[in-house]
Amino acid sequence: xxxxxxxxxxxxxxxxxxxxxxxxxxxxxxxxxxxxxxxxxxxxxxxxxxxxxxxxxxxxxxxxxxxxxxxxxxxxxxxxxxxxxxxxxxxxxxxxxxxxxxxxxxxxxxxxxxxxxxxxxxxxxxxxxxxxxxxxxxxxxxxxxxxxxxxxxxxxxxxxxxxxxxxxxxxxxxxxxxxxxxxxxxxxxxxxxxxxxxxxxxxxxxxxxxxxxxxxxxxxxxxxxxxxxxxxxxxxxxxxxxxxxxxxxxxxxxxxxxxxxxxxxxxxxxxxxxxxxxxxxxxxxxxxxxxxxxxxxxxxxxxxxxxxxxxxxxxxxxxxxxxxxxxxxxxxxxxxxxxxxxxxxxxxxxxxxxxxxxxxxxxxxxxxxxxxxxxxxxxxxxxxxxxxxxxxxxxxxxxxxxxxxxxxxxxxxxxxxxxxxxxxxxxxxxxxxxxxxxxxxxxxxxxxxxxxxxxxxxxxxxxxxxxxxxxxxxxxxxxxxxxxxxxxxxxxxxxxxxxxxxxxxxxxxxxxxxxxxxxxxxxxxxxxxxxxxxxxxxxxxxxxxxxxxxxxxxxxxxxxxxxxxxxxxxxxxxxxxxxxxxxxxxxxxxxxxxxxxxxxxxxxxxxxxxxxxxxxxxxxxxxxxxxxxxxxxxxxxxxxxxxxxxxxxxxxxxxxxxxxxxxxxxxxxxxxxxxxxxxxxxxxx
Numbered sequence: 079x080x081x082x083x084x085x086x087x088x089x090x091x092x093x094x095x096x097x098x099x100x101x102x103x104x105x106x107x108x109x110x111x112x113x114x115x116x117x118x119x120x121x122x123x124x125x126x127x128x129x130x131x132x133x134x135x136x137x138x139x140x141x142x143x144x145x146x147x148x149x150x151x152x153x154x155x156x157x158x159x160x161x162x163x164x165x166x167x168x169x170x171x172x173x174x175x176x177x178x179x180x181x182x183x184x185x186x187x188x189x190x191x192x193x194x195x196x197x198x199x200x201x202x203x204x205x206x207x208x209x210x211x212x213x214x215x216x217x218x219x220x221x222x223x224x225x226x227x228x229x230x231x232x233x234x235x236x237x238x239x240x241x242x243x244x245x246x247x248x249x250x251x252x253x254x255x256x257x258x259x260x261x262x263x264x265x266x267x268x269x270x271x272x273x274x275x276x277x278x279x280x281x282x283x284x285x286x287x288x289x290x291x292x293x294x295x296x297x298x299x300x301x302x303x304x305x306x307x308x309x310x311x312x313x314x315x316x317x318x319x320x321x322x323x324x325x326x327x328x329x330x331x332x333x334x335x336x337x338x339x340x341x342x343x344x345x346x347x348x349x350x351x352x353x354x355x356x357x358x359x360x361x362x363x364x365x366x367x368x369x370x371x372x373x374x375x376x377x378x379x380x381x382x383x384x385x386x387x388x389x390x391x392x393x394x395x396x397x398x399x400x401x402x403x404x405x406x407x408x409x410x411x412x413x414x415x416x417x418x419x420x421x422x423x424x425x426x427x428x429x430x431x432x433x434x435x436x437x438x439x440x441x442x443x444x445x446x447x448x449x450x451x452x453x454x455x456x457x458x459x460x461x462x463x464x465x466x467x468x469x470x471x472x473x474x475x476x477x478x479x480x481x482x483x484x485x486x487x488x489x490x491x492x493x494x495x496x497x498x499x500x501x502x503x504x505x506x507x508x509x510x511x512x513x514x515x516x517x518x519x520x521x522x523x524x525x526x527x528x529x530x531x532x533x534x535x536x537x538x539x540x541x542x543x544x545x546x547x548x549x550x551x552x553x554x555x556x557x558x559x560x561x562x563x564x565x566x567x568x569x570x571x572x573x574x575x576x577x578x579x580x581x582x583x584x585x586x587x588x589x590x591x592x593x594x595x596x597x598x599x600x601x602x603x604x605x606x607x608x609x610x611x612x613x614x615x616x617x618x619x620x621x622x623x624x625x626x627x628x629x630x631x632x633x634x635x636x637x638x639x640x641x642x643x644x645x646x647x648x649x650x651x652x653x654x655x656x657x658x659x660x661x662x663x664x665x666x667x668x669x670x671x672x673x674x675x676x677x678x679x680x681x682x683x684x685x686x687x688x689x690x691x692x693x694x695x696x697x698x699x700x701x702x703x704x705x706x707x708x709x710x711x712x713x714x715x716x717x718x719x720x721x722x723x724x725x726x727x728x729x730x731x732x733x734x735x736x737x738x739x740x741x742x743x744x745x746x747x748x749x750x751x752x753x754x755x756x757x758x759x760x761x762x763x
Contacts, residue, residue: 084248086392091753093137093247095408095675099747099754100134103414106747110740117735118429121719122711123422125704126414126586132411140403141182142395145251145269148279149290153364155308157253159277160368160384161391162241166204167252168212172536177211177232178269181250184238204237211235228254231408248395270297274398275391276305282312282335282361286342292522296529299346301536303631304394306358306387307343336361360387400758401564401566408416408755411748412585418744423716427569429730433723440716446564447713450557454705458698461546465694468542472535473687479531480679487668490527494519495664520667539690545695547592554588564712589705593695 107127109119148154155167166181177191188272189207191200202210213228244250248605251273268277276298280286298305315335316328340355347355360383428436442551483490496515 082446085396086248089396089758090245092758093140093403095132096404096751096754097137100130100137100407100411103411103744103747104130104134104338106740106743107414107418110174110736113736114718117722117736118425119720119722119727120416120607120715121425122715122718123414123421125711126417126705129410129586130414133407135344137306137403137407141247141249142275142398143249143251143273144275144277144391145253145273146277147253147293148277148308149287151477152279152281154279156368157277157308157362157364158250159369161250161372161388162243164239164241165368166237166239166241166371168208177229177254178234179252180234180236181244181252182231182236182238182582183244185240187237187239189235189237190237191235193231194233195231195441195570197231204239207235249449270301270303274304275310275394276303278305278312279308280339281310282315283318285335285338291342294346296526296533300533304398305346306360306390307339307346308364308387309339309359309361310364310631312361312377312383313366332361339555357390360384360390362387396758400755404758408751409589410586411751413589415741415744415748417586418741420561422741424565424568425715425719425737426734427720429728429733433720436720436723439570440720442567443564446567447709449560450705450712452710453553453557453560454702454709458702458704460549461694461698461701464542464549465691465698468694469690472539472587472681472690475535475538476531476684476686477679480674483527484668484672484675487663487671488648491519491523491664491667495660512643513721535690541692542695543593550588550591550701554584554591557588561712585705585708587701587708590704591701 104127107123111123111127114120146154146158158167159165162181167179187204188203189204191202191207191211193199201703211232212231251269253269278294278298280290312332315331316322319327319331321327339359343359344355347358362381366380370381429441431439496519497510509533510741
């Protein structure tokens with residue numbers, strides 16, 4: 079067992095320890111509320127209890143999810159088997175995984191297939207799953223050409239098995255090959271947005287293809303994903319040199335190939351002007367690594383590069399959890415402690431007041447509650463204003479972007495032209511073949527252009543959410559100042575000077591609004607993860623997935639076989655004339671293309687506006703709900719105290735001790751979470 083595996087195991091252990099401490103905090107608070115109902119009244123901690131329980135549940139379920147991408151015949155399944163140390167997935171020459179498959183830990187090996195409609199999940203043994211849901215590459219190629227999925231009604235499959243790597247909180251998502259079809263494109267960003275790391279598998283004998291580059295540019299580049307590139311079958315280089323026994327010749331061939339890959343992949347590894355290429359590219363033979371691990375699962379002493387890959391995955395998984403899961407646990411626990419302390423510090427002095435004095439104190443803070451509601455209303459209005467402005471800007475950008483395609487079409491389209499020689503197109507028997515190839519080229523061009531628009535739109539929306547985060551911070555400061563004023567009025571001059579205010583008294587709603595707290599439960603297909611408490615990116619991505627590229631291409635129906643097809647009739651067959659014919663053909667395409675651009679630009683303006691507006695409306699709904707809950711709970715805690723005093727005589731000493739004991743218990747649990755958090759930071763280093 080390597081040092082990194084030990085660290086990963088320690089992370090899994092600490093994760094459950096922290097989850098248990100959170101559960102203890104929630105249970106103690108819930109018990110305190112039930113007891114308080116019969117004594118001085120509830121403290122209004124329902125929201126804190128709910129958030130703490132949800133973070134605890136997510137912590138227990140949370141995994142580090144890795145998605146494996148690559149074209150057919152790149153060795154993805156063999157790589158996954160090598161990582162797992164078992165020949166789990168079919169990795170022979172022919173069979174290929176035909177659907178998105180999630181590998182996760184389970185006590186028994188079993189498979190569950192989930193469907194897109196209301197069909198009940200299908201439970202299979204593993205051999206039956208392999209027989210039913212794998213295809214050979216030839217079949218995969220035919221599906222690609224016909225723009226179809228192998229199993230269109232299947233959403234994804236979950237394979238559970240009792241393997242060591244999976245038991246340490248790692249899930250692996252195995253994907254079909256990058257068919258570059260519309261159906262596959264609709265899946266791409268959905269599962270990428272819900273994974274923590276990407277293993278992009280290339281092959282040493284086939285330096286990066288145009289299809290791979292297009293996929294990287296459209297779906298990976300500039301999106302903030304943590305990507306590892308696996309150059310597989312590195313051992314086969316020596317088979318391609320003149321003398322496989324000549325170490326110098328092999329080294330020269332390897333260095334030449336490294337330069338090719340580095341030239342192609344370096345653009346995907348610039349982070350804050352730092353080139354991390356050497357940390358993210360691995361030259362391996364997954365087949366050799368699998369054979370070694372099957373002989374001895376814990377030994378990779380003779381395979382440094384594969385060992386380096388595993389350590390990099392472990393390191394990233396530890397860092398990812400510290401940044402997200404553990405930090406969120408610490409935040410939500412501290413918020414619960416702060417809210418409890420704040421409430422107790424007000425409750426104890428108010429217990430000394432008689433009923434009339436208490437009612438007068440509450441009357442005095444009426445203006446403060448009105449100020450809190452004013453802050454809420456102002457923030458809500460700002461979210462609506464900014465959201466509407468960004469939605470309009472995004473839709474307007476779509477319109478101008480589409481209309482401007484005319485200006486650069488002839489230049490941009492050059493790299494998409496079909497390989498079939500234009501001279502062949504002039505022959506009647508090749509006409510249809512050329513037009514099919516040309517339509518595919520046009521689809522590629524349009525998909526790339528739309529992907530480029532989407533990436534720019536995503537960045538602009540992200541910047542707008544960053545603006546809202548800064549606004550949330552400002553509103554939270556104003557909100558906290560009102561709470562301090564409210565506390566001063568309630569306690570007056572009789573406040574105990576030995577009571578120290580908590581340093582971090584930001585209201586809990588602000589942590590969510592500023593993106594410090596994600597309470598969504600992660601799943602696999604089409605689900606929400608972190609962001610500003612939710613993943614607004616999926617909303618935009620799903621819009622493109624629902625509309626589909628065919629909807630855009632449908633606007634141009636007929637242009638491939640209508641006037642454009644007739645545009646070149648009459649040209650001669652000479653080389654010069656053929657080249658001139660090609661130019662005239664592209665001009666004809668552009669002329670026809672331009673006719674439809676206004677329709678495309680205008681048709682989807684409303685859809686894009688509504689989709690982007692939905693991103694901000696979802697944010698608004700959750701923020702305002704949380705602010706309302708906070709105001710309601712603060713009013714409620716005072717009303718509960720009045721109701722108790724009206725109903726019976728409160729035993730002040732007993733109640734004071736109960737509340738102080740409750741605070742001490744929560745503080746003890748929080749300190750253990752804090753200690754565990756600091757410990758995991760040391761483990762990381």
